[in-house]
Amino acid sequence: MLKKILIIIIIIAGEAFSQNKIFIYMDLQQTDHLRAYGITFNALRKGLKADWLLNYRGGSFLIEYNDQVANECRVEGVAFDLISTSQAAEIYSTVQRDDNNMDVMRLEKAPKIAVYVPPNFNPWDDAVTLALDYAKIPYDKIWNDEVLRGDLSKYDWLHLHHEDFTGQYGKFYASFSNAQWYIDAQMTYENDAKKNGYKKVSVMMRDVATTIKNFVGSGGFLFAMCSATDSYDIALAAHNTDICAQMYDGDAADPDAQSKLDFSNTLAFQNFKLEMNPYIYEYSSIDVQPAEIGSQENDYFTLFEFSAKYDPVPTMLTQDHVNVIKGFMGQTTMFHKDEIKPSVIILAERQVTNQVKYLHGNYGRGTFTFYGGHDPEDYQHAVGSPPTDLSLHKNSPGYRLILNNILFPAATKKKQKT
């Protein structure tokens, strides 16, 4: 009898020890790539340790076993395997072999996330908010008041909503100046500027941009999409001049604004030419025009492959289950390569063109990542377009790039290999 009990105990113990890692594979077998990020993020919030297996099965996650996490995976529809320590050891050994372009990145602490959005925004107007909500990753919404009073120091990661930092209200004047949403938005900004002691929205936005830059400089992670990318750098470059026409800030733009741009003050772009016509829906020459892209059928961008062991950050940012991704437009769709600073790393581009989709750079102790386009699953997202239902795009490679940015600040910094 005792013998039987012992055997049962050994079997149970064996079972328990043999299943002590949750392996979330991220290749084409994964059923819901986007929620997998949420599972990993929330496991970190619970204090569990996770490893990001760069370039291993699409950039998989290995999380220490926890009943709740396993159950969450099932409920959220995230495919995973329960693996033993010996199986895990085998994976680690494969990943760390010198002849494999793979590496392990330990994720330790979930970053504190802030999303910069105006109070009247609709969630579907911002792909990042959609992705965070879908993946069930918690975040705080902040706006100018919070930025200007120094609240950014409470956060590790900041996303800039589809935004115009130049104070030109998205340059929608020609098409939408009589639309109620435009009138409301302008009033909201003007009231906010007044509240914060500014006579002009453009001046307030310039100070907001500078505060955000300081946040990056002191170690923050910045992620911007669509028009928040170029309009942000334009606002920084225009800190000594007035680029807004009368309908935007009450007085005329400085006729010499172009020559007064200070490119040393920007993060990513240089030598661009401003679009000073207030009726043209474009900020500058940074953005790639639809005519340059051609037809939607040919609009694809390619992710660069980086050395996982030597360039872990760009590798993390480009983890995906495919490396050619369908393009998508936005107020700012892509960036002209010749207007990007040489220090910036290009993560994705349209091959055989000068069109860059995704870039990354360092400033001070922090980093910035810019991703062109508005919504990776809605080719031409227009004002008033319905929200994208991400439950229909669970495996979106374009959206994955956004979520890579959420997890990469959780990675433990390693010494650069030499």
Place this chain on the structure above:
Amino acid sequence: MLKILCLIFLFGAGSIYCQYLSDDNNRYMQGQNYETAGYPEKAKEIFEDLYKRNPSNLQYFNSLNRIYISLKQYDLSVRILEEKLAIDAQNINLYGLLGSTYYLMGNETRAFSVWEDGIKNASNNPINYKVIAQYAIDRRAFEKAIDFMKRGKKISDNPLLFSSDLANLYFLTMQYKDAAEEYLSIILRSPGQYLLVQNGLLSFTNKPDALQATIEVFEKKRDKDNINLSYILASLYMQSKSYEKAYNVYSEIDIKSKSKGIELFRFAQELYNEHEYDFAAKVFMDIIEKYLSSPIISSAKLGYAKALEENFDNNNNTVSDWKPFAFNKTADPQRVNEIINNFSEIVKIFPNSESAYEALYYIGNLKYNRLNDFEGAKEIFNKLITDAPKSQFTTKSYEELGDIYIQEGNLNKSKEIFQKLIENGSIPESEKNYSRYKEAKISFYEGNFNSGRDLLNNVIISYKDNNSNNALELDLLMNTEANDSSNLVIFANAEYLSEQKKFSQARDQYLIIAQNQKVFVLQNLAKLRVAEMDIAMDNYDSSIKLLQEIADEKEKNIYSDKALYLQGNIFQYAKKDNNKAIEIYENLLARFPNSIYLDDARASINKLKNKIS
């Protein structure tokens, strides 16, 4: 000779003067071109020259001032404006422009004082206030503009001239209560401005807190004699979903305008469109009771019956929808008959019309599905088929009839009906496929498996047809078990009994197969059916036990995931034990990661967890 010389001189001088003028015009156009092409300095040079030579020309003056502003040379703008004012001190626009320049310079105090000076020149002229307010609006100094407008309104004989502008300014500055007050003053003084007020209010009543503030303003000045005011108040109540209050106002409007129920009818239609069936029925009934001779009485009756039917469906549909098999959803006969009577009245009022056929179809349906009155339903459907062979409700009536005959056990009659539909050249193929599927099912019940499969062949190949899945399932069953026809006959009989809602008898038949170890696929399905029959008869404990047995068979029973899912359903809907239901659904997710019930189980877990939290 002298005369000729004089003429030549005059002609020459005129010609030079014209040339001079034409030259100025050309230069002015050149200046404008420089301005639009982005060379403001060159434009300035030209405008300065032109203005210097012709200071009384307003066009040159305005262009020069504009170019000074765009070049931010505000001092120069002030200089020419002050020069002009020295000559023309009564010109209100010059004060407006000068104030604007000071405002752009950032000197708000000076700007306001200049604007005030302009008004002082003719402070009894309300238009001056409006002109200066417009300059303030252009500079987006809205609070100052409100101040000017308010003062202008005070001294004006026609305050309405200011109300609309003031309302807009209050709206822009999010002072919704004040905006509503202005609109109210418009409708009180000028009821004909109803549309302007209505549109103005609509532009902001969707903002947070604005609707309630507006309602309070309009309620305070309620004047039952002002119908337009009442219309606005009623629409505000509709927006805030205060239907009872809206109803009271519409009733008053109806009486006041002697509309004989038309106003109330519109209101009821609006409620119906908003899916507020309960309230819509109440209003339709009110019209029927109060305005028997009104021209809209027939429409009101139809509206009433439809609202009742919709409301009835909403309240009765979800109770047993989760069950794989269930008895007909019978309901309080008195209530159902009340609805039937209303439809019957429509049949009488509009004989031989599509509305009457629609009403007949509703009656038949209610008799069949809610009262279990098969004979009554058959009579109605037969009447519809005979009276209106081309109505859009005829095919549906045939199908209902076919189903009734199956329930009554008259398979031949049912087959005959479905065959008629298959042979009917005027109905769409999808409807025919439905009839083919039903006829195949009848063949299956009768044990004629070969003819059943023949009928299904047509349906299966129609991939886009909704019936093709059901057809495939039935075909698979008949194919797989074709070699064991005696057991298949028993199973088919059990299926027939279950369709007839004879669940107890069906359970006995299923049990025979379930206990037979030799019929593998049929046995698995029969076991599940036994549990489903128990669910239909509310024998939940017995079904839970059976379902657990099936689930424990794991991969040996292809229905083990469905068994777990049904168990979760029982705990969720019948036993109302949400924690247990979640536990079972989670168990399903863990044990059957490829089950087709995963999405439903996940949705249930999320729904129940939200409920619990």
